[in-house]
Amino acid sequence: MERTPVVVILGGGFAGLHAVKVLADEPVKIILVDKNNYHLFQPLLYQVATAGLGPEDISYPLRAILQQQSNTEFHMAEAVDINLEGKKLITSNGEIDYDYLLVAVGAVTNFFGNANVAKNAYGLKNLEDAFKLRNHILSMCELATQENDPAIRRELLTFIVTGGGATGVECIGGIAELVHHVLVKDYPELDFSESSLLLLEGGDRLLVSMPEDLSMAALTELRRKGVDVRFHAKVDDFDSRGVRLADGTSIPARTLVWGAGVRCAPIIEKCKVQTDRLGRAMVLPTLQLPEYPEVFVVGDAAHYKQDGRPLPMIAPVAVQQAETAAKNVLNIVQGNPLQNFLYRELGNLATIGRSFAVAHFNRWKFSGFFAWLLWLAVHLIRLVGFRNRFIVTINWAWDYFFYDRALRMIHRL
């Protein structure tokens, strides 16, 4: 009898988890490897950061997802390197042999080598980031209540987000709602006219992947919510007391959220395959590594050109690539020809606080309350686990009806 082929899937994010499901009833043995024991719903990280949801609401135990799937094992470990010649994944606790490897490690915040910013600014790519940012924002308000110098109070109450993509727009929108609807009630002793909310974008418009009128709608809504949006504003330095821009401007502030870029998790560069400047592996149309046909790379870890441009680092690309890669593993196992990947763009959504979003689906584009309802529905449907969906709905409903974010605790966990 032939040995069942072992497929190691590295990463339990959207892509990795999707690949696991595609291979659920197939004649392969799957080992899912992740440094965390949970799947994280990254699109809602900003809600944890702005006290709208708890860390438990957007993470779900991987073993709970895998309980029904008998061909899959979970191995909690950090991937350290890949021995491509020897077909071994090297982890923080031991090596794992594979016949096929599907790399879906995702991205990390890209500070573009700026060590000072990396040290002092807040990323928004994992739960720890979001949790620390929530604690930090609330701590700044507590400090402000005890501060007599109005200049320092202003510094404490200035919240800056850089990056005008979906992450930055959603984050500053969440902070605006937190400040204007919740913190003003929590801190009657503070004068929030001393507070400033800034969104800094290096280019000349928000949400570049959207049509231009939707970018304008997002800009108008953010300004209506009291956000000072500045274009052509590039952050050069942040020392935790103030931001210095490329044009020499200084803005005193204790909080900088970095939504200005991501790059592939470092393991790809470590194993010395050909990469782009964001550390992503160059892959064949079948999503294989050119010299290692048993290794597939997908999502934020893969550089894949379509219509002459590399695909963006977003969840829909990752999930669709995971589908193709998992099927191609099966194609090899079963002796069938491989298929090339083709990305079908489904649409594009971004929300700006309560009751407002922008949406773009092929010919349709719209903004406002209906787009927000759509955003809500899409995110709830995608959230893993019925229970999480239920609790998130309650939190949102609570937030919506009572203008209250109940989770504004400073937890030092």
Add this chain to the structure above:
Amino acid sequence: MERTPVVVILGGGFAGLHAVKVLADEPVKIILVDKNNYHLFQPLLYQVATAGLGPEDISYPLRAILQQQSNTEFHMAEAVDINLEGKKLITSNGEIDYDYLLVAVGAVTNFFGNANVAKNAYGLKNLEDAFKLRNHILSMCELATQENDPAIRRELLTFIVTGGGATGVECIGGIAELVHHVLVKDYPELDFSESSLLLLEGGDRLLVSMPEDLSMAALTELRRKGVDVRFHAKVDDFDSRGVRLADGTSIPARTLVWGAGVRCAPIIEKCKVQTDRLGRAMVLPTLQLPEYPEVFVVGDAAHYKQDGRPLPMIAPVAVQQAETAAKNVLNIVQGNPLQNFLYRELGNLATIGRSFAVAHFNRWKFSGFFAWLLWLAVHLIRLVGFRNRFIVTINWAWDYFFYDRALRMIHRL
């Protein structure tokens, strides 16, 4: 016009918060001081430790509670010392002058000076404790899946709780349910016959404050749930690989939860008033410090004898004392005679996992499912904040119907 007297309340636990509410509409200015910005529902900490509830479910922002109360300010700071002569509370950020001080600082885990145990064992008095214990229990299972030596696997899967009071009994009950109903499904690759659950009690019965037949009922239920309960077992040492008992016995284990004692938070001993061996201040029948009539001490911070015995360090004592102390502050302000404290025992409840509790109210004592429903109702009613109540109910219902604890994530926050 006379100056409004300033009442500083130190501690936002059950007692401090109750005192705040008693003084809500009175002609005093209240400053509530706590090192955390949230109220913690300590009785359910063990549920966070055993993945039944999230940290957000049992904590509630103090400022949200105080929003409706115009005579109260919140000051987030750690109390460092009390200048009793100068009537100043000294905190980590500045001094606060008081006319009256109500000390409700609560208790910390008492390791009885055993530094090794303090370093390696898990307390269960604050959220950080509970959160770390949850991560630790789940991490031990992950390690066990990757361990080939059966002796080490047994060590990893041995969970020991010491202390046969309510904390210890509820905690080991929670661990038993987590292991037998959830982890067995999550870890099909583990053989849980290699797992041991131990409850070590120094004396000869559990729940000493309960009638003896209820202690027996709790013991029977724990044994039925697979817990090895040992009496006359005193922990001498724990080095994170094994427990050594006073009689020389060694038990290999990576997990020791310390439910064997609490003592007053250290600030009382720091300010050099007369204390007992648990660091509690000796107070007058009016709950004042003998030489400082403007200082009241309540709850776990006060040593108060009634019927010849010091009252236990439990929430009902703390809340009733807070009521008396707050009213006595008003009595002084209004020139009325002070009242002496008298504790009315309301009853006693402890739960052992799902569907079983023991209850004692005056003449009534009972155990089993009905006692558990009562325990459930009492805890839900006492939980601060409607929203938390609602979410805790959902979590419990989920847990009850699906035998599933959804919160078994290892969060490194």
